[in-house]
Amino acid sequence: MRASGDLSYPPAAVTVDLVILTIRDDDLAVLLVRRSIPPFPGKLALPGGFVGPDESLAEAAARELTEETGLIANLEPDADDGTPGSQVHLEQLASYGDPGRDSRLRVVTVAYLALAPGLPVPHAGSDAADASWQSATALLAGPPDELAFDHNKILADGIERARSKLEYTPLATAFCPPEFTVGQLRRVYEIVWGTSLDPRNFHRKVTGTPGFLIEVGDSTVGDRGRPARLYRTGDATQLHPPLLRTTSDPAEAEGG
Amino acid sequence: MRASGDLSYPPAAVTVDLVILTIRDDDLAVLLVRRSIPPFPGKLALPGGFVGPDESLAEAAARELTEETGLIANLEPDADDGTPGSQVHLEQLASYGDPGRDSRLRVVTVAYLALAPGLPVPHAGSDAADASWQSATALLAGPPDELAFDHNKILADGIERARSKLEYTPLATAFCPPEFTVGQLRRVYEIVWGTSLDPRNFHRKVTGTPGFLIEVGDSTVGDRGRPARLYRTGDATQLHPPLLRTTSDPAEAEGG
DNA sequence: CCAAAAGTGTTCATTTTACACCCATGT
DNA sequence: ACATGGGTGTAAAATGAACACTTTTGG
Numbered sequence: 001m002r003a004s005g006d007l008s009y010p011p012a013a014v015t016v017d018l019v020i021l022t023i024r025d026d027d028l029a030v031l032l033v034r035r036s037i038p039p040f041p042g043k044l045a046l047p048g049g050f051v052g053p054d055e056s057l058a059e060a061a062a063r064e065l066t067e068e069t070g071l072i073a074n075l076e077p078d079a080d081d082g083t084p085g086s087q088v089h090l091e092q093l094a095s096y097g098d099p100g101r102d103s104r105l106r107v108v109t110v111a112y113l114a115l116a117p118g119l120p121v122p123h124a125g126s127d128a129a130d131a132s133w134q135s136a137t138a139l140l141a142g143p144p145d146e147l148a149f150d151h152n153k154i155l156a157d158g159i160e161r162a163r164s165k166l167e168y169t170p171l172a173t174a175f176c177p178p179e180f181t182v183g184q185l186r187r188v189y190e191i192v193w194g195t196s197l198d199p200r201n202f203h204r205k206v207t208g209t210p211g212f213l214i215e216v217g218d219s220t221v222g223d224r225g226r227p228a229r230l231y232r233t234g235d236a237t238q239l240h241p242p243l244l245r246t247t248s249d250p251a252e253a254e255g256g
Numbered sequence: 257m258r259a260s261g262d263l264s265y266p267p268a269a270v271t272v273d274l275v276i277l278t279i280r281d282d283d284l285a286v287l288l289v290r291r292s293i294p295p296f297p298g299k300l301a302l303p304g305g306f307v308g309p310d311e312s313l314a315e316a317a318a319r320e321l322t323e324e325t326g327l328i329a330n331l332e333p334d335a336d337d338g339t340p341g342s343q344v345h346l347e348q349l350a351s352y353g354d355p356g357r358d359s360r361l362r363v364v365t366v367a368y369l370a371l372a373p374g375l376p377v378p379h380a381g382s383d384a385a386d387a388s389w390q391s392a393t394a395l396l397a398g399p400p401d402e403l404a405f406d407h408n409k410i411l412a413d414g415i416e417r418a419r420s421k422l423e424y425t426p427l428a429t430a431f432c433p434p435e436f437t438v439g440q441l442r443r444v445y446e447i448v449w450g451t452s453l454d455p456r457n458f459h460r461k462v463t464g465t466p467g468f469l470i471e472v473g474d475s476t477v478g479d480r481g482r483p484a485r486l487y488r489t490g491d492a493t494q495l496h497p498p499l500l501r502t503t504s505d506p507a508e509a510e511g512g
Numbered sequence: 513c514c515a516a517a518a519g520t521g522t523t524c525a526t527t528t529t530a531c532a533c534c535c536a537t538g539t
Numbered sequence: 540a541c542a543t544g545g546g547t548g549t550a551a552a553a554t555g556a557a558c559a560c561t562t563t564t565g566g
Contacts, residue, residue: 010309013265014353014364053266053362057353095351095366097270097313106309108270108364110351183544201529203546225544226536241527244497439517457556459519481517482563497554 012097012106016061017048017151019093019158020069020114023175023191027135030155031068032147034130039103040148046155047131048109061090061112068131071116087233089115089174093158101150109149113158115174137194163192168242170212173233179216181228182206193245205243211236268353268362272317273304273407275349275414276325276370279431279447283391286411287324288403290386295359296404302411303387304365317346317368324387327372343489345371345430349414357406365405369414371430393450419448424498426468429489435472437484438462449501461499467492 020031032044047068051060062073065088073090090112097108136159144152165171166189173180175188186202189195206212213231220227276287288300303324307316318329321344329346346368353364392415400408421427428444429436442458445451462468469487476483 009269009306009361012268012270012307014268014270014362050265051268051353051364054355056355057351057364092350094348095313097307097366099310099312105265106270108307108313108366110353110364181545198530199544200531200546205528207546221537223544224538224542226546228545241497241500244528437518454556454558455517456519456521456558461555463519477564479517480515480565482519484518500555 010106012108014051014057015048015107015109016051016057016064017046017109017111017154018061018064018068018114019046019111019155020065020116021136021158021162021175022116022133023118023188024133026187026191028137028159028192029133030136030139030158031131032134033068034132035148036130043148044134044146044151045148046111046151051110057092057110058090058112061092061110061114065090065112065114069116069119071114071119073114087117087174087178089113089171093154093161096150096154098150109154111154111158113161115162115171117175117177163245166192166243167245168239170233170236170239179230179232181220181230182213183228185231189243189245195245202243209236209239210234212239266362268364270307270313271304271363271365272307272313272320273302273365273367273410274317274320274324274370275302275367275411276321276372277392277414277418277431278372278389279374279444280389282443282447284393284415284448285389286392286395286414287387288390289324290388291404292386299404300390300402300407301404302367302407307366313348313366314346314368317348317366317370321346321368321370325372325375327370327375329370343373343430343434345369345427349410349417352406352410354406365410367410367414369417371418371427373431373433419501422448422499423501424495426489426492426495435486435488437476437486438469439484441487445499445501451501458499465492465495466490468495 018031022029022031031047033047035041035043035045047064049060049064051057052063055063065071065073071088073088093111093113095108095110097106099106101107136155139146139152140156140159146152147155162171172185172188172192175192176184182203183199185206186197186199189202190197211234214234216230216232218230220230274287278285278287287303289303291297291299291301303320305316305320307313308319311319321327321329327344329344349367349369351364351366353362355362357363392411395402395408396412396415402408403411418427422445428441428448431444431448432440438459439455441462442453442455445458446453467490470490472486472488474486476486
């Protein structure tokens, strides 16, 4: 049923919505904005907005990310110039376009997933009037209509994507600062997966996978215990074989 | 930058495009249509069309699939009523919306991936004036602008999705008839991955994974060799641990 | 009989898992 | 000294890869 000649088509608006995840206070957190206008006034929602006429979808998502957090996204995982925001990961998640998901007009939204290191910024953007970090795990467990539109579903899909990608990609490092210890990386896995992992075997696994971690030589001034080596993310884009989330008691890594 | 009050938004059209894959003549094939109107007149393209005002994205994709192939898609993998088309798999792939990808107007397309068993129908739909099966692997290896729009990229993404999902889901059965042998299933893996797999170890792996295959008791009348047991797809949605595509000579499974 | 495909058994290498044990620091 | 987290060694268990071998058909 491609248009045959004329250019009439059902009118629609295209937006991008962002699932921006980070680790805060030993919990997985998502950046949400409080809506001030209908529909769903007063409700929390994922940050997002219309795709501009001359923007690609990814550019629109990166622009929204910068507006909300001040971070610069890493659309292609190659550049490593050491700038603070350069390791922020941004990838397309999925599109959502059920008729009636926005009462005003037909809106198709392309959701993007962003993973950022722990940020002390509650909201830094110019436009984000009322942005805040919320517990993503609490929202997952709560009522399915706690967020505006179908954003509970989008958030659930984003968390599931993040959880599964930790298994077979080095994506967990996106939650870490540019230089990090194996222990910090392990805590990311434990928090995102809600499991606890054996520190010894985890250490051997990640340091033994070629290209996953690059030792930076130095050591941290430890909070407690022996100082740990620092690493940067390596060149590897896949983990073969993957890390499996099948260890220990699922409840042990909850909260903090 | 959510709209604040007024409802003005950059105008755009939303379409669905389908990557319909099947196995034909020991090769991975994709259903393409020949365009008759600009842009890209005469070029091959993925089948697709506008999303109707009251359709969800998945419904639009399912409608296009039926129009092009006569098949009924399986949006949620639960119903198993035995109808011929019920095992066709349809899932959202990704969205593509670079400005200028369609010279006429801003078009954002939501691509869907469909996997169907070997079909004797070159084209069966009412609207598909000029649909045909083409070698997907040949298109992957060919020039990157052989198809209209950005459809080479969409096709490549669809093939990559299919290849990786064979590893950790029972999706390969979507390429098989309702009842199939282990050998048929193995040939699917070999063709899609372009590798050759050890028949003995493959057999043990798939029959040993709980919920993957259900023995249907009977045996085929064999072409050659010992008759094989017949199986249906089981309830399992994930394969733990996954099948890995790291066996034997990559060239051996080519062509036929 | 022979070729071909199905299916089982077995062996060896690798990986995972569990856990004992030492290292280096703060208090 | 002791608690805490970092890191190595190692043995048992599970898994994967390679392949010998039997079964059952068609020609």
